[in-house]
Amino acid sequence: MMDQGIILRADLTSRRFEKEQLDRELRHKFVGGRGINAWLVFRETAAHIDPLSPENVLIFGCGPFSGTSAPCPARFNVTAKSPLTGILGDSNAGGYFGPAMKRAGIDHILIQGKADEPVYILIDDGKPAIRSARHLWGKNVRETETLIKRELGDKRIRVASIGQAGEHLVRIASVIHEERAAARTGMGAVMGSKNLKAIAVRGTREVTLYDREGFNTCARNLHKKIGASNAYEHFRKKGGSTGTYSTDKAGFLAVRNFQQTGGFEGIDNFEPLKVAARYYKANKPCFRCPIGCGKKFEVPDGPFAGEWGNKIEEGAFTPLGPVCGNANVDSIFKMNNMGNQYGIDLIEFGQAAAVAMEWYEKGIVSAEDLDGLELTWGNYEAMMHLMEKIAYREGVGELFAEGIVRAAPKFGKEAEKYVSHCKGMVMAGVDSRMLKGTSLGFATATRGADHLRALVPVEFPAFPVMTPEQADAKFGSAEVLNPVSYNKAGPLIYYQNISILPDLFELCRFLLGLGTGTKEFKYDHLAELYYFASGIKLDEPQMLTIGERVFNVERAFSCREGMGRKDDHLMGKWAREPVPNGKYKGELIDPEQWERMLDEYYRLRGWDKNGVPTIEKLTQLNLKEIADSLKQAGVYG
Numbered sequence: 001m002m003d004q005g006i007i008l009r010a011d012l013t014s015r016r017f018e019k020e021q022l023d024r025e026l027r028h029k030f031v032g033g034r035g036i037n038a039w040l041v042f043r044e045t046a047a048h049i050d051p052l053s054p055e056n057v058l059i060f061g062c063g064p065f066s067g068t069s070a071p072c073p074a075r076f077n078v079t080a081k082s083p084l085t086g087i088l089g090d091s092n093a094g095g096y097f098g099p100a101m102k103r104a105g106i107d108h109i110l111i112q113g114k115a116d117e118p119v120y121i122l123i124d125d126g127k128p129a130i131r132s133a134r135h136l137w138g139k140n141v142r143e144t145e146t147l148i149k150r151e152l153g154d155k156r157i158r159v160a161s162i163g164q165a166g167e168h169l170v171r172i173a174s175v176i177h178e179e180r181a182a183a184r185t186g187m188g189a190v191m192g193s194k195n196l197k198a199i200a201v202r203g204t205r206e207v208t209l210y211d212r213e214g215f216n217t218c219a220r221n222l223h224k225k226i227g228a229s230n231a232y233e234h235f236r237k238k239g240g241s242t243g244t245y246s247t248d249k250a251g252f253l254a255v256r257n258f259q260q261t262g263g264f265e266g267i268d269n270f271e272p273l274k275v276a277a278r279y280y281k282a283n284k285p286c287f288r289c290p291i292g293c294g295k296k297f298e299v300p301d302g303p304f305a306g307e308w309g310n311k312i313e314e315g316a317f318t319p320l321g322p323v324c325g326n327a328n329v330d331s332i333f334k335m336n337n338m339g340n341q342y343g344i345d346l347i348e349f350g351q352a353a354a355v356a357m358e359w360y361e362k363g364i365v366s367a368e369d370l371d372g373l374e375l376t377w378g379n380y381e382a383m384m385h386l387m388e389k390i391a392y393r394e395g396v397g398e399l400f401a402e403g404i405v406r407a408a409p410k411f412g413k414e415a416e417k418y419v420s421h422c423k424g425m426v427m428a429g430v431d432s433r434m435l436k437g438t439s440l441g442f443a444t445a446t447r448g449a450d451h452l453r454a455l456v457p458v459e460f461p462a463f464p465v466m467t468p469e470q471a472d473a474k475f476g477s478a479e480v481l482n483p484v485s486y487n488k489a490g491p492l493i494y495y496q497n498i499s500i501l502p503d504l505f506e507l508c509r510f511l512l513g514l515g516t517g518t519k520e521f522k523y524d525h526l527a528e529l530y531y532f533a534s535g536i537k538l539d540e541p542q543m544l545t546i547g548e549r550v551f552n553v554e555r556a557f558s559c560r561e562g563m564g565r566k567d568d569h570l571m572g573k574w575a576r577e578p579v580p581n582g583k584y585k586g587e588l589i590d591p592e593q594w595e596r597m598l599d600e601y602y603r604l605r606g607w608d609k610n611g612v613p614t615i616e617k618l619t620q621l622n623l624k625e626i627a628d629s630l631k632q633a634g635v636y637g
């Protein structure tokens with residue numbers, strides 16, 4: 001039988017550790033990773049705590065396949081109450097840290113309290129210790145990883161750490177592991193608030209599996225199929241700029257802070273094969289990945305010659321490029337490295353820089369207001385200075401370090417209108433005004449505007465996933481294929497529930513296409529692997545119920561913090577202004593149709609008119625303790 005997993009509780013205040021057996025019921029209800037993390041944060045925190053206080057907890061979680069021979073089992077999830085949004089925050093990253101945790105015998109590391117000086121946690125094959133990090137404080141991520149590995153005399157120790165941004169409690173700070181970023185929702189600031197510079201893990205044990213032979217045979221076959229498949233060629237050959245380029249061509253790219261939708265004049269510089277030829281040197285995949293989108297890169301010439309690294313994603317190309325009107329790709333590689341060394345969320349940073357550029361263009365701010373920075377479109381040098389100021393909270397960086405939603409009012413009432421976000425989190429440069437289901441997905445995603453958790457693939461005209469007959473059979477109407485139709489509540493709920501699953505197993509999302517599965521890796525394969533790993537049988541309806549359960553836990557967390565219907569809207573210019581150009585020119589969000597779609601969404605979700613999961617729904621999902629907590633917090637009135 002599979003071991004049920006261990007929660008390692010690290011109390012930094014008392015410097016004590018405790019191990020808690022993860023009970024089988026939790027596995028059944030939430031599987032692992034993001035699911036169990038979310039439930040633990042809900043259980044361990046009281047409503048309305050300050051996310052940067054010792055009362056917050058920070059949890060690292062891996063999944064049931066982490067460290068096994070399954071394809072792409074590399075993710076780990078970092079979860080806490082977010083200092084950026086004030087609701088549940090979480091973010092995940094790949095690499096080798098999650099597998100090392102699992103092989104060290106730990107499924108979740110729950111960090112509470114606050115150390116009285118900078119420390120790092122070492123977990124050596126399950127044996128935990130707290131070590132001083134005074135010599136590491138002030139160092140960037142790459143230096144921190146190198147120094148810890150040197151100090152411990154083991155290059156294969158896996159380290160997740162914060163840079164200067166996390167130390168300075170920058171609300172858009174990320175946690176980084178070998179250039180893989182758990183970037184969103186400010187988890188790096190929570191880590192910094194606990195005086196925790198890093199976690200280092202050595203894991204050499206074999207993961208316990210219910211049926212090892214069955215698991216390995218199944219995994220081997222999947223590796224073969226995926227490795228031979230053309231379906232993953234774009235990731236394998238072209239790496240991270242593919243999404244930027246194809247989104248532009250499909251007419252959804254938010255250029256210059258939504259002033260233009262697609263058709264970026266510098267887009268040819270982002271053509272993926274061109275980027276691959278100029279910068280990529282070798283594959284740098286995550287643990288047991290047969291796809292390999294990670295690339296070792298180097299800028300060959302020009303002012304940034306020699307700038308090297310091991311991973312760059314669409315989440316760097318888009319926000320640092322077209323969103324800011326920047327067509328200089330060399331500079332994006334440089335800023336990608338800066339962000340990964342300071343530990344800053346590049347999506348939040350790029351969007352903030354774009355907003356400031358529009359303020360500058362419209363005369364809302366001057367260079368004087370920005371410490372002399374001339375934030376004209378595409379001015380990457382000014383962007384670099386701004387990023388440095390944010391990382392150290394210097395000058396105007398002090399304001400931007402609070403996140404652009406909090407910073408905007410400090411620049412005047414007019415300034416707020418240019419910030420497009422949901423629940424305090426900006427989105428990644430996709431213009432969804434013509435995609436009504438995806439817009440609702442952004443508005444209701446549980447961690448804020450979220451391109452990874454908001455998409456309704458059935459409505460994307462450029463990437464068809466279903467025929468009208470299939471759409472009719474699955475969602476009761478072929479109208480869901482029409483991007484501008486508001487008949488999207490049902491499909492959105494389906495995609496929201498199913499696309500949680502990779503995060504519960506901590507598998508790479510690319511393995512499952514847009515989250516819906518691929519020909520080579522379907523949810524049936526997931527179920528098969530899970531059976532061999534755990535002895536637990538799951539079919540698709542059961543998996544969807546687990547996805548729904550986790551979504552409701554996350555939603556309940558927001559409701560306990562006072563969020564509800566008023567927050568399920570797009571904020572800023574994308575909520576008010578029509579699409580400026582292209583095929584969908586003039587398209588905007590109609591307020592009446594939006595409210596009707598929201599009503600339908602709540603009804604289908606089993607939530608009340610204010611968007612709160614009802615007691616009946618939570619009880620049906622076997623979440624009675626969550627319902628009790630909401631009752632106690634007065635959420636039901």
Ligand code: SF4
Pocket residue numbers: 072074094095235284285286287289290291292293294508509510511
């Ligand atoms: S596809 Fe890319 S992100 Fe996913 S596991 Fe492989 S290398 Fe990592």
